Amino acid sequence: MRICLSNNILAIIMKFLISTLLQGAKIFSYNILKIEFIYSTSRIFILNSSMHKKESLSILLVEDDKYFSFELGKTLSLFGHFDLCSNLNQAQALLDKNSYDLAIIDLNLDSSSSPAGLAVLKKTKSKNIYSIILSNNEDDETTREAYKLGCDHFLRKSTFRDSLNKYLESYLRVQKKINWNEYFSQKFITQNSALIQNIQNLAEMNLQNSAILLFGPTGSGKTHLAKLIHELNYDNKNFFHFNCSEVPENLIESELFGYKKGAFTGAQSSKKGLLELADNGTLFLDEIATMPLYTQQKLLKVLEEKEFTPIGATKPIKVNFTLISATCEDIQEKIDLKQFRQDLYYRINGFEITIPSLQTRPEDVELQIYHFLSKTSRKFFIEQDVIQSLLHYSWPGNTRELKKLISNLSLSKEGIITNTHPIIQNLKIKTNNTNTVLSNKQLNYINQFGLKSFISEVEKEAITNAHKLCKGKATEVIKTLKISNSSYYRIINNNTQQ
Numbered sequence: 290m291r292i293c294l295s296n297n298i299l300a301i302i303m304k305f306l307i308s309t310l311l312q313g314a315k316i317f318s319y320n321i322l323k324i325e326f327i328y329s330t331s332r333i334f335i336l337n338s339s340m341h342k343k344e345s346l347s348i349l350l351v352e353d354d355k356y357f358s359f360e361l362g363k364t365l366s367l368f369g370h371f372d373l374c375s376n377l378n379q380a381q382a383l384l385d386k387n388s389y390d391l392a393i394i395d396l397n398l399d400s401s402s403s404p405a406g407l408a409v410l411k412k413t414k415s416k417n418i419y420s421i422i423l424s425n426n427e428d429d430e431t432t433r434e435a436y437k438l439g440c441d442h443f444l445r446k447s448t449f450r451d452s453l454n455k456y457l458e459s460y461l462r463v464q465k466k467i468n469w470n471e472y473f474s475q476k477f478i479t480q481n482s483a484l485i486q487n488i489q490n491l492a493e494m495n496l497q498n499s500a501i502l503l504f505g506p507t508g509s510g511k512t513h514l515a516k517l518i519h520e521l522n523y524d525n526k527n528f529f530h531f532n533c534s535e536v537p538e539n540l541i542e543s544e545l546f547g548y549k550k551g552a553f554t555g556a557q558s559s560k561k562g563l564l565e566l567a568d569n570g571t572l573f574l575d576e577i578a579t580m581p582l583y584t585q586q587k588l589l590k591v592l593e594e595k596e597f598t599p600i601g602a603t604k605p606i607k608v609n610f611t612l613i614s615a616t617c618e619d620i621q622e623k624i625d626l627k628q629f630r631q632d633l634y635y636r637i638n639g640f641e642i643t644i645p646s647l648q649t650r651p652e653d654v655e656l657q658i659y660h661f662l663s664k665t666s667r668k669f670f671i672e673q674d675v676i677q678s679l680l681h682y683s684w685p686g687n688t689r690e691l692k693k694l695i696s697n698l699s700l701s702k703e704g705i706i707t708n709t710h711p712i713i714q715n716l717k718i719k720t721n722n723t724n725t726v727l728s729n730k731q732l733n734y735i736n737q738f739g740l741k742s743f744i745s746e747v748e749k750e751a752i753t754n755a756h757k758l759c760k761g762k763a764t765e766v767i768k769t770l771k772i773s774n775s776s777y778y779r780i781i782n783n784n785t786q787q
Contacts, residue, residue, distance in 0.1 A: 345369045345370070346368045346369035346370070346390045346391055346461070347369060347370055347371075347387070347388065347389050347390050347391075348365055348368065348369060348370070348371035348372070348389060348390065348391045348392070348393065349371065349372055349374070349380065349383060349384065349387075349389045349391070349392040349393070349413070349418070350362075350365060350371050350372065350373045350374075350392075350393045351374055351375075351380045351392065351393070351394045351395055351398065351406060351409050352373065352375065352393070352395045352423075353375040353376065353395065353398045353399055354395070357446065358373055361393070361423075361449070361453075364449075364450075364453055364454055364457070365393070365457075368457050368461065369390075371393075372387065372389075375398065375399070376398050376399050376405070377398060377405045377408055377409060380394075380409045380412070381409070381412055384412050384413065384416060384418075389413075389416075389418050390418070390419065390464075391418065391419045391420070391421070391457075391460060392409070392410075392413040392418050392419070392420045392421070393421050393423050393453075394406045394409050394410055394413070394420060394421070394422050394423065394424075394440075395422075395423060395424050395446075396422060396424040396426045396431065396435075397424065397426060404424075404426060404431050406422065406424065407431070407434060407435060407438060410422065410435060410438050410439070410440055411438050414438060414439035414440075419441050419460055420439070420440050420441055421440070421441060421442045421443075421444060421453070421456060422435050422440045422442070422443040422444065423444050423445075423446055423449060423453065424443075424444075424445070424446060425445060425446045425447060442456050444456070455495060458495070459493050459494065459495055460493070462495075462521060462522075463492050463493060463521060466520060466521055467492070467517075467521065469485075469489065472517075473485055474660075475660070476513070477510055477513055477514065477517070478653065478656055478657045478660050478688070479650065479653045479656070480652055480653060480656060481645070481650050481652065481653060484644065484645065484650070487642050487643075488514065488517075488642070491518065491640060491642055492517070492518075492521050494640065495522065496518060496521075496522050496611055496640065497522050497523070497611055498609045498610065498611060499611055499612075499639050499640065500592070500611075500612045500613075500614070500636060500637050500638065500639035500640070501515075501518060501611070501612070501613045501614070501639060501640045501641070501642070502613075502614050502615070502616075502637050502638040502639075502640070502641045502642075503515065503613065503614070503615040503616075503641075503642055503643075503644065504615075504616060504617075504620075504641070504642070504643040504644070505615070505617060505643060505644030505645070505646075506617050506644075506646045506685075506687055507617045507686065507687065507689070508686045508687035508688055508689030508690055509617075509644040509645075509646060509647065509687040509688060510644055510687075510688055511575070511615040511617075511644060512530065512573070512575065512615075514642070514644065515528075515530070515571070515573045515575075515613045515615065516528060516573075518571070518611070518613060519570070519571040519573075519611070519613075522571075522611060523569075523570055523571065523611075525569065525570055526570075527566070527567055527568070527569060527570020527571065527610075528567075528570060528571045528573065529563045529566055529567045529570070529571070529572050529573065530573045530575060531544065531545070531563055531572070531573065531574055531575065532575040532576055533574060533575065533576045533577055533578075533579045533580045534575075534576040534579040535576075538581045538584075541580065541581065541584050542583075542584055542587065542600065543560070543562070543600060544562065544563060545562050545563050545564055545584070545588070546562040546564060546587070546597055546598075546599050546600055547559070547560050547561045547562025547563075547564070547565055547599040547600070548560055548562075548599055548600035548601050548602075549599055549600065549601035549602050550601075551601065552599075552600045552601025552602075553600070553601070556600075556601070559599075561599075562597075562599060564591060564597055564606075564608055564610075565599070565606055565608060567608070567610040568608045568609060568610055569609060569610065570610055570611070571610060571611045571612075571613060572610050572611070572612055572613070573613045573614075573615070574612065574613070574614045574615070575615050576615065576616060576617070576618075577614040577615065577616055577637065578616040578618040578620050578623050578628075578629055579618075580629075582628070582629075582630065585629065585630045585633050586630065586633075588633065589630065589632060589633045589636055591608070592612065592633075592636045592637075593636070595607060595608060595609060596608060612637060614637045620634060625768065626765075626768065626769065646684070646687055647684040647687040647688060647691065648683050648684050648685075651680055654679060654680050654682075654684070654691070655676060655679075655680060657688060657691050657692075658671070658676065658679060658691065658695065661691065661692050661695040661696075662695060665695065665696070665699040666699070667699050667700075669698065669699060669703070669704050669705070669706060670704065670705050670706065671698075671706045672705065672706060672707050672708070674707075674708055675706055675707060675708055675710075675713055678708060678713065678716070679691075679716070682716055694712065694716075697712055698710070698712060731743070734746075745783065748780045748783075749780070749783075749784050751770060752766065752770070752777075752780050752781065752784070755769050755770050763777065
């Protein structure tokens with residue numbers, strides 16, 4: 290005789306069986322094909338072939354609510370194997386015995402009024418385990434203490450279905466795609482702790498369809514960082530790099546928006562713009578501060594409405610992409626001068642990161658020197674006093690300049706590089722003049738005619754050039770030169786009287 294039970298009845302029976310077995314469980318281990326209950330006297334296996342694991346993580350779950358553990362297990366089982374324990378002693382025993390990639394920790398264990406989970410957190414972080422607090426504890430001081438101890442995220446139990454999966458996916462995405470030690474020693478070479486932390490924080494976020502703004506001087510690695518952000522968030526190759534400063538203003542719009550055949554003279558065929566090509570991927574707008582105001586206005590509309598119309602077309606195209614913008618200019622100054630739209634700035638600055646100049650990171654100079662030395666096909670030796678000279682150089686071209694220097698040295702015939710090498714001598718000249726404001730010609734003028742006369746000539750020339758730039762508008766001249774109204778009219782009057 291065969292007894293047929295509906296799925297609902299089977300589910301009720303299973304839930305009852307599980308809750309009963311959990312009463313005496315010491316450790317609950319739940320993986321891809323089985324739910325395993327370990328007792329002092331028996332072991333029961335329940336096969337479930339319908340579950341599909343995303344990755345094979347080893348997870349420690351510290352939770353004393355058996356029903357919540359069961360619900361949480363449905364999520365964790367998709368990411369690998371996890372061990373469940375319900376108190377501090379069990380957690381410490383498992384941590385001493387096993388190795389874990391990740392820990393999910395409740396704070397109030399065994400119905401205790403004190404947050405025993407903090408002691409578990411301290412243990413997991415001492416073992417460098419990625420740790421997420423999952424608790425309904427609303428005490429602000431406890432939250433503060435958890436972050437001081439190093440917890441990576443503090444999530445509320447009441448909304449775990451909406452949040453936990455996202456953070457687990459983020460952890461997997463980063464861990465699967467990047468080895469941080471290798472990245473910061475071989476690709477983006479730095480040991481600057483603040484910069485490393487900023488990049489890692491950005492990498493943990495899900496940045497699909499977001500806006501990121503990168504600040505940093507030329508040659509500092511903004512393009513490299515933009516590619517990393519794309520690779521961490523997308524599995525496709527839809528990464529499009531567009532340098533706004535390299536394209537004539539009248540062509541920027543057609544490159545971004547595309548056009549239809551016959552839209553203008555010379556449009557012999559239709560062309561997709563970068564906005565359309567970057568759909569479900571990343572558009573990297575380098576040197577965005579140089580973009581014309583008219584194009585800025587059109588780009589702002591795209592970001593607000595998530596659609597655009599190619600030149601000569603009648604139907605709009607829906608798009609979703611991650612926008613990464615970069616600039617080496619002071620964008621706030623451009624806003625003050627009405628050369629960049631403030632509303633666009635707020636749109637592109639969803640997440641911000643600044644790459645400091647190499648001059649402010651002397652600890653990275655020697656690191657990068659030896660890295661690029663190891664990549665040359667021809668070996669040569671740089672004397673230590675040369676290294677010291679390079680450490681004190683200002684590196685206006687940053688990493689790009691340093692890489693080029695090592696490449697040029699490798700092409701010279703010398704095998705031992707000393708301070709007498711022409712390339713190093715040229716750098717020394719630059720170094721000596723780096724912090725000098727006045728040229729030799731200006732110093733000679735001061736010695737001949739006096740400082741007062743020199744300052745008067747500087748003011749006169751600065752006002753004249755500013756008038757040309759601002760088309761004679763006094764308020765714009767004052768703002769451009771960053772001087773007071775009284776200073777402006779004093780200079781004007783002095784020049785008029787001469």
